[in-house]
Amino acid sequence: MRAAAPAVALVVLPLVTACGGGDDATPAAAGRTATPSGSAAPPAGVVAPAKVEVIAGLTGCEVKIRTEADELREGVCHTEKGDYLITTFPEEKLKETWLESAGVYGGTYLVGMRWVVSAKPETLEPLRAKLGGTIRQLRGIGPGPNAS
Numbered sequence: 001m002r003a004a005a006p007a008v009a010l011v012v013l014p015l016v017t018a019c020g021g022g023d024d025a026t027p028a029a030a031g032r033t034a035t036p037s038g039s040a041a042p043p044a045g046v047v048a049p050a051k052v053e054v055i056a057g058l059t060g061c062e063v064k065i066r067t068e069a070d071e072l073r074e075g076v077c078h079t080e081k082g083d084y085l086i087t088t089f090p091e092e093k094l095k096e097t098w099l100e101s102a103g104v105y106g107g108t109y110l111v112g113m114r115w116v117v118s119a120k121p122e123t124l125e126p127l128r129a130k131l132g133g134t135i136r137q138l139r140g141i142g143p144g145p146n147a148s
Contacts, residue, residue, distance in 0.1 A: 050088040050114030058130050059084075072098065084119035084127065099138070106140025 052075040056063035061077035063086060071094050074087045089095040095114055102109070102118075110117040110124045112133035117124065124135050 050090075050112075052086050052088050055086050055088070055115060055117070055131060059127055081126065082120055082123035084117055084123055086115065086117055088115045090114070099136070103138040104141055106138050109136050109138065110134070111136050 052063055052065065052073050056075060056077055059077065059079075061079055061084075063075035063077050065073065065075045066085075067074035070090070072087055072089050074085060077084050077086065087098065089098065092114055095111075095116060099109070099111070099116065107118065108121045108124060110119070110128055110131065110133050112131060115133075117127055117131070117133075119127065121135075128135060
């Protein structure tokens with residue numbers, strides 16, 4: 001529940017500020033003070049929203065939607081610098097379940113709030129600079145690549 005609170009705040013805040021105020025005729029100079037709307041947040045603190053097309057746009061890719069389901073949406077990006085898969089989820093817990101399942105196969109993923117980007121490790125770092133998130137290495141099951 002705590003993980004969902006920041007996401008809810010980001011959705012609700014613009015709605016409240018767009019719908020609030022302006023109903024009474026008391027001007028700000030008559031005793032009310034305006035408060036900043038949070039624009040002072042550093043750009044590095046911004047994390048991509050959970051929408052395949054928006055994430056693809058932030059990375060400069062024209063995405064092709066591959067999966068459209070209740071529990072996730074998935075799109076493929078083909079670029080000169082590498083191909084990658086963008087998966088978004090309507091709830092954070094669905095993303096965590098997906099990552100647990102992907103853990104069986106191992107791999108490296110860029111993970112944000114309700115989204116995951118799957119790509120080769122050398123492709124993920126430049127994407128992280130554009131999207132935010134964290135890079136997660138999943139182990140997989142079975143012997144490692146150096147086992148004989």
